[in-house]
Amino acid sequence: MPVIDPARIPSDLLPVVEALCATGAEVARIIARGPLGQALGAGVGENSDGDQQKALDVLADEKFEAGLRSAGVRFYASEEQEEVLSLVPGGKYAVAADPLDGSSNIDVNVTIGTIFSVFEAKEGADESFLRPASEQVAAGYIAYGPQCLLALTFGEGTQLYVLDPETGAFALAEEKMTLPEAAKEFSINSSNRRHWTAPVLAYVEENEAGAEGAKGKNMNFRWVGSLVAETHRILTRGGTFLYPSDARAGYETGRLRMVYEVAPMAFLVEQAGGLATDGVTPILSLTAEKLHERRPFVFGSRQEVERIAELHG
Ligand code: AFP
Numbered sequence: 672m673p674v675i676d677p678a679r680i681p682s683d684l685l686p687v688v689e690a691l692c693a694t695g696a697e698v699a700r701i702i703a704r705g706p707l708g709q710a711l712g713a714g715v716g717e718n719s720d721g722d723q724q725k726a727l728d729v730l731a732d733e734k735f736e737a738g739l740r741s742a743g744v745r746f747y748a749s750e751e752q753e754e755v756l757s758l759v760p761g762g763k764y765a766v767a768a769d770p771l772d773g774s775s776n777i778d779v780n781v782t783i784g785t786i787f788s789v790f791e792a793k794e795g796a797d798e799s800f801l802r803p804a805s806e807q808v809a810a811g812y813i814a815y816g817p818q819c820l821l822a823l824t825f826g827e828g829t830q831l832y833v834l835d836p837e838t839g840a841f842a843l844a845e846e847k848m849t850l851p852e853a854a855k856e857f858s859i860n861s862s863n864r865r866h867w868t869a870p871v872l873a874y875v876e877e878n879e880a881g882a883e884g885a886k887g888k889n890m891n892f893r894w895v896g897s898l899v900a901e902t903h904r905i906l907t908r909g910g911t912f913l914y915p916s917d918a919r920a921g922y923e924t925g926r927l928r929m930v931y932e933v934a935p936m937a938f939l940v941e942q943a944g945g946l947a948t949d950g951v952t953p954i955l956s957l958t959a960e961k962l963h964e965r966r967p968f969v970f971g972s973r974q975e976v977e978r979i980a981e982l983h984g
Contacts, residue, residue: 675832675841681825684809687764687789690742692821692841694734695785695813696834698771701730702815705780712778719753720963727777731770731785739766745792746799748962750931755796755962764808765792765799767931772812773897782816784899788935800930800962805955810935812899820903822848822939829906829943850945851909854972856891858901859913866917870950870982874913877978898927902936902970906943911971913979915950925967929959933968946976951983 674692677685701708711727718724732751736758739747745762748755750769766789773783789809793799811823819834821841828847835842857878864872881889893910895901901912916925927933937947937954947954947970957966969979 672838672840674839675821676843679830679843679846683763684789684825686742687739687744687766688809688823690738690744691735691785691787691811691813694738695821696819696839696841697734698727698731698785699813699815699819699834702727702777702783712774718751722750723774724751725771725774725777728771728774732768735768735770735785735787746796748800748930750928750963755800757796762792765790765796767800767935769928769931772899772932773895776895776897776900781895781897782814782900782903783897784815785813786899786932786935787811788931788938797962801959803956803958804929804934804937807934807938810938812902812935812939814899814903816900816903820844822903822906824939824942826938826942829939848906848943850906850940850943850972852944852973854890854910854975855888855908856893856904856910857913857971857975858893858895858905858910859915860894860896861892863917863919863922866919866922867915868917870979870984871913871915871917873982874979898932898936902939905945905971906940909972911975911979912969913950914968916967922965924965926965927968929954929957929964929966930962933966934959936968937970940970944973945971946973948976948980951980 713726716724740758743759743762746765748767768787814820821832823830831845832841833844877886878890914925940947949967
């Protein structure tokens with residue numbers, strides 16, 4: 672039984688997608704055992720940027736690196752690796768990944784995920800990733816939650832697959848996800864309110880003013896602390912996500928990483944009819960200058976993302 676139905680996967684990319692799916696299914700099994708297995712949430716060190724690494728971060732990174740190597744991928748960039756790894760000389764593709772996003776949720780059984788972005792490899796390692804986000808040939812996430820889900824795009828819409836526990840394979844659930852135009856929910860870490868810029872504060876206060884305010888409708892609020900969980904909710908029922916720059920040291924360009932978090936999510940969201948910006952500029956028009964650079968990230972229902980850009984004047 673193939674790990675994913677090849678019918679909707681471009682043939683050249685099939686080995687890469689199969690490796691991501693097989694590894695994702697294995698990581699899902701490890702996560703599902705939780706404390707019955709090793710202490711997945713145990714701190715084991717720091718990554719290149721000084722972020723604390725959990726055991727599952729390192730384990731997932733090792734498994735995805737091995738899986739992509741077996742699929743003939745040329746270069747692998749990861750949140751957990753300081754430098755780009757050269758895997759298979761002459762390989763056609765370069766894959767960037769956040770192997771395990773949402774680590775703070777590992778020990779509390781909240782949805783976490785793997786985010787990936789695929790480019791056609793260039794001769795050099797860094798130049799394969801430091802290029803316009805619009806040059807991605809594929810992007811996706813695997814969500815490890817009540818269902819294990821794969822959202823995947825090749826630029827022809829955003830597909831949704833569900834890992835069927837009975838077959839161990841990812842089966843198509845939706846051919847083309849469509850992000851609803853209007854939003855009823857917004858997501859931002861409100862504990863940072865005192866650090867926000869004026870436009871961000873203005874947008875949040877418009878939402879909080881609800882039906883009695885200028886927006887003329889009540890908005891609900893969600894903050895999971897797991898980008899994959901927030902993205903899937905917004906792709907499914909609309910909404911807005913903001914991780915803006917703020918006044919805290921180290922957050923001058925937000926928290927989320929351009930190459931392996933922001934750019935792939937932007938590709939998926941826009942392929943589903945949503946918008947993704949840095950608050951003003953479309954993410955897909957931007958080019959990463961450094962492998963681990965952060966970017967302010969706003970995405971979701973078109974009307975809301977346009978309003979946020981308008982407030983930024
Ligand atoms: P971790 O992987 O370190 O838990 O970070 C998760 C994340 O990158 C993203 O998934 C969340 O949206 C965001 O950070 C949560 O950040 P805050 O903890 O500052 O709210």
